[in-house]
Amino acid sequence: MLPQELWDLIIGHLDGDIPSLKCCALTSTAFRPASQKGIFSRIYVSSISPSSYHGHTFGNLYTLLSTSPHVAPLITSFELSLHHQSEASEFEKILLILPLLCNVHRFFLLSATNLIFEWINLPVRVQESLVAFWHASNIVDLRIEAMGHMALGEGSHLRMGGWSSLKHLAILWSYPERLWERNDRDSLPPPQLESLTVGYFNLDLTKHAGLDISFVRRFSAALEIEQNASSVPNIQDLLAQFQDTLEYLHLEMLLHRQR
Structure with a gap:
């Protein structure tokens, strides 16, 4: 039986040929559970x-x-x-x-x-x-x-x-x-989410989904908002939901002009 380390090295070099590797793993008992787990x-x-x-x-x-x-x-x-x-x-x-x-x-x-x-x-x-x-x-x-x-x-x-x-x-x-x-x-x-990413969504997500974002550590969002003063309180309400656990914040504001 070859050492597990050698099998791991072989798997690493065969990673570009996934179908052949998976077929080998299914038919060969030489692949130990740790190697099988890495493949599948x-x-x-x-x-x-x-x-x-x-x-x-x-x-x-x-x-x-x-x-x-x-x-x-x-x-x-x-x-x-x-x-x-x-x-x-x-x-x-x-x-x-x-x-x-x-x-x-x-x-x-x-x-x-x-x-x-x-x-x-x-x-x-x-x-x-x-x-x-x-x-x-x-x-x-x-x-x-x-x-x-x-x-x-x-x-x-x-x-x-x-x-x-x-x-x-x-x-x-x-x-x-x-x-x-x-x-x-x-x-x-x-x-209680640890990370939340939303793209091209509105500010009602957390209320609509019933999500608790107070303990989120990473928050990233691209938010669609109307270009008027009424949007500011909504953003402030959103940010107020985060506690001291927030470590990363990325916001993109997509403004819609009123015609």
């Missing part, structure tokens, strides 16, 4: 065939997870890329993958192109399954990027109360509505 810890999957060899399609990822059950617990970071030209039937395959992901702590949802992927293009069942998965899986780090206008029907909200595991949240070029609406009947406290 982060998985990228796309609704179209990824241009990079680092990614999976929904179909081959499902085959990997269903035929090699020892892989799923190794996946701690999951990146889901959606293409606006994909068929609804392709998105339905997400329903097969999510139940197999049992140890994901970081979840990234993003558009596969530089265009906005409209959340409404996802089948309702897929929307609801994603929301349920985020909450039930104790996600620590959630990033939603370029999903456009995001809303769910009544009774399908992602209740923020009790989601104590969530520590890092980023919402960029996305506009959540009911998806993040807090259930007033939920007596459980909202998550």
